[in-house]
Amino acid sequence: MTMRKVAVIGAGMTKFVRRAQETPKELSWLATRMALESCELTLDDIEAVCMGTAPDSFDGIHMKGEYLSDGAGAWRKPYMRSYVGGGTGVFVPIQGWYHVASGMFDVVLVVAEEKMSNFYPHAQAAFLTIFDHTTERPLGPNLLWIFALEMNRYMTTYGISKEDIARVSVQHKRNAANHPCALLGDPDITVEDVLNSEVLAYPVQRYDVSPVSDGAVAIVLAAEHVAKRLTDKPVWVEGVGWNLDTAHWTNRDLVYPRYVEYAARMAYDMAGIKEPKKEIHIAEPYDPFDYKALHHLEGLQLAERGQAPQLYIDGTAARDGNMPVCPSGGLLGVGNPIAAAGLMKIAELFWQLRGEAGDRQVPGQPRRGIAQAWGDLMQVGTVVIMGR
Amino acid sequence: MTENIRSFPGTPLSEQDFEEGKILFNYDELNGKFSWDTGIAIGSYLAGLKNGVILGSRCSTCRKTVVPPRTVCEWCFRPMQEYVPLHDTGTVNTFSLCYVTWDMKRLTDPQIPAVIEIDGASPLHGIMHLLKEVDPQKVHIGMRVKAVWKSAEERTGAITDIQYFKPVKEV
Amino acid sequence: MTLLERDPKSPLTWSGNLPVTSRYTFGLAGEKFFRAIKDEGKIIGSYCKKCDHTYVPASQFCEKCLAEVSDWVDVGTIGELHTFTVLYEGYDGARLVQPEIVAFISLGDGGLIHRLGEINLDEIYFGMPLEAVFLPEGQRQGSILDIRYFKPAG
Structure with missing residues (x-):
């Protein structure tokens, strides 16, 4: 199968905030307009639109893909919403990629939006229904349980300390201090601050968790012949991968995200990457909780199992390290409007x-990076490798 | 390009803006009420719980016993061959000490949710339930636990027919 | 090959809910649109010069060209009936004592969905002028219900 080369040629985003005045479609519009302006295109140049947005219940709008469409520039265009829970934000560019790689379209908009503050007063209620309605919800679960259970299994199996994990939160929140859109950037936060924060569901403490947020992000994808005309600096989508594990989350080993590994291997094969640790210069693993970044670095084959904390201890993961991790500030620092x-x-x-x-610029002219997201019921991995 | 952008769009609001009427807003609720068919396997699982039995199902091709039971093996996609009554004991695979409810009310005594690998099911195959009658500080992964059932008359065919799991040996 | 069967003693159903409660801001354009209804008893739209299109309710942006729409226009309180329906059943499926007439009333290049009042079924025709009936100023909350209904104009 021959697939066309696809480049990212523009990007835009809103601030990530706790409560936005803008409606969900206005947030989408602000990000979309900025992405178009960044590559000097207009809506007339766009042939199709891909929208990524997580559960309808966050925005409180049923069928919100359709609701968001005008803000995403989809008026009278081929349009489709994709949804794989928290993995959506890295799946929707994959959807955009195959729109272009297949030869169907030359220029495609990819937009992701979430307005979680609409869920009021308790955003957690939206997550209750991820638990099985008959066999789990009668126990009165909350979302933190599932993360706390996975985190405890991960820590205990490998003998990882809370302090090791807190370093992730500290570094990401410090990185976010340089991000103009960040909600929780803090240049002065320390490991002690994390360890002293309120215990929500042992081993999860408040600063282990990313904040509920509102925001939108948009990018523009273009086929090679178009991208080369529009920009001197296209960033190529070199590999994509996605994979789903069993829906029976209590029937599998929570220590290791096999589904992330499979998604990563698919992407590495496509990109011709044999030694990820050497060939990936920047990693943006999904970090809704600090331990998740470690978990995912292992699944992405960027650390041996149980060894990811070492990347933060020896400085490899720092912005000026050998393989910076979440130089953006990640979800922990910039914010977590799920798909966005x-x-x-x-x-x-x-x-x-x-x-x-x-x-936030990583020094040394990085050539290649990987982004990953995760979601559904602790079971989906979505991976994109980009290079210049 | 973006390095030169000083202001990104987005208008943050505070709770005060809502309270003081600085902006307009309204409330609504979905009010979604459902009655889910229990289905073949979960229906039988619930009937088993009413009888005081935790039921799994077995795929003899993959030599796998799963819990809760299901009708199809997701590994080989063949129908599961049989229901298997399992023990009501198991091993704590992982646990949490949870100090908040879903609506963020604080709890002084933590709830202890756990994944419990049920004896008789394949390794790593468990269910989620709660632990009680145990000092939270002494719960550990690998701990042996046993189901505490409601009395036969009180059981209705629900996961809550097991009130909780408690340690096999007192700790 | 035999298939697993449901235990005849199985409970047939399990009941539950989706506890989704929401608080919506009206957004950048919605704030202006509903303030105009609440404070001035006016219906406003927004006009995109490039596309020559007046959005009602007002929109912050033009969906055709994505430009910011900054011309706010008073579209008046009289629109035209685009289409209508007569409802004989409520949400719960029960028969309504008084059937309700719900219409799409064209205003600018868009319009509003609302109830009709002070009207008999046999008077209705497509294109008829309809006028918004507002609650008295002090009672208006900044809601679509600040318009009680539309009635035949004139």
Whole structure:
């Protein structure tokens, strides 16, 4: 099968905030307009639109893909919403990629939006229904359980300390201090701050968790012949992968995200990457909780099992390290408007690889980066590799 | 390009803006009420719980016993061959000490949700339930636990027919 | 090959809910649109010069060209009936004592869905002028219900 080369040529995003005044479609519009302006295109140049947005219940709008369409520039265009839970933000660029790689379209808009503050007063209620309605919900679960259970299994199996994990939160929140859109950037946060924060569901403490947020992100994808005419600095989508594990989450080993590994291997094969640790220069693993970043770095084959904390201890993961991890500030620092947070990672790689990340710029002219998201019921991995 | 952008769009609001009427807003609720068919396998699982039995199902091709039971093996996609009554004991695969409810009310005594690998099911195959009658500080992964059932008259065919799991040996 | 069967003693159903409660802001354009209804008893739209299109309710952006729409226009309180329906059943499926007439009333290049009042079924025709009947100023909350209904104009 021959597939066309696809480049990211533009990106835009809103601030990530706790409560936005803008409606969900206005947030989408702000990000979309900025993405178009960044590559000097207009809506007339766009042939199709892909929308990524997580559960309808967050925005409180049923069929919100359709609701969001005008803000995403989809008026009278081929349009489709994709949804794989938290993995959506890195899946929707994959959807855009195959729209273009297949030869069907030359220029495609990819938009992701979430307005979680609409869920009021308790955003957690939206997550209750991820638990089985008959065999789990009668126990009165909350979303934190599932993360706390996975985190405890991961820590205990490998003998990883809370302190090791807290370093992730600290570094990401410090990185976010340089991101103009960040909700929780903090240049002065320390490991002690994380360890002293309120215990919500042992081993999860407040600063282990990313904030509920509102925001939108958009990127523009173009086929090679178009991208080369429009920009001197296209950033190529070199590999994509996605994979789903069993829906019976209590029937599998929570220590290791096999589904992320499979998604990563698919993407590495496509990109011709044999030694990920050497060939990936920037990693943006999904970090809704700090331990998840470690979990995912292992699934992405960027660390041996149980060894990911070492990347933060020896400085490899620092912005000026050998393989910076979440130079954006990640979900922990920039914020977590679910689908938009994943696409933010793609936008970050775009800016980093073009050398346009400003105060967040990773030194040494990085050539290749990987972004990953995760979601559904602890079971989906979505991966995109980008290079210049 | 983006390094030169000083202001990104987005208008943050505070709770005060809502309270003081600085902006307009309204409330609504979905009010979604459902009655789900229990289905073949979960229906039988619930009937088993009413009888005081945790039921799994077995795929002899994959030599796998899963819990809760299901009608099809997701590994080989063949129908599961039989229901298997399992033990009501198991091993804690992982646990949490949870100090908040879903609506963020604080709890002084933590709830202890756990994944419990049920004896008789394949390794790593468990269910989620709660632990009680145990000092939260002494719960550990690998701990052996046993189901505490409601009395036969009180059981209705629900996961809550098991009130909770408790340690096999006192700790 | 035998298939697993449901235990005849199985409970047939399990009941539950989706506890989804929402608080919606009206957004950048919605704030202006509903303030105009609440404070001035006016219906406003927004006009995109490039596309020559007046959005009602007002929109912050033009969906055809994605430009920001900054011309706010008073479209008056009289629109035209585009289409209508007569409802004989409520949400719960029960027969309504008084059937309700719901219409799409064209205003600018868009329009509003609302109830009709002070009207008999046999008077209705497509294109008829309909006028918004507002609640008195002090009672208006900034809601679509600040318009009680539309009635035949004139």
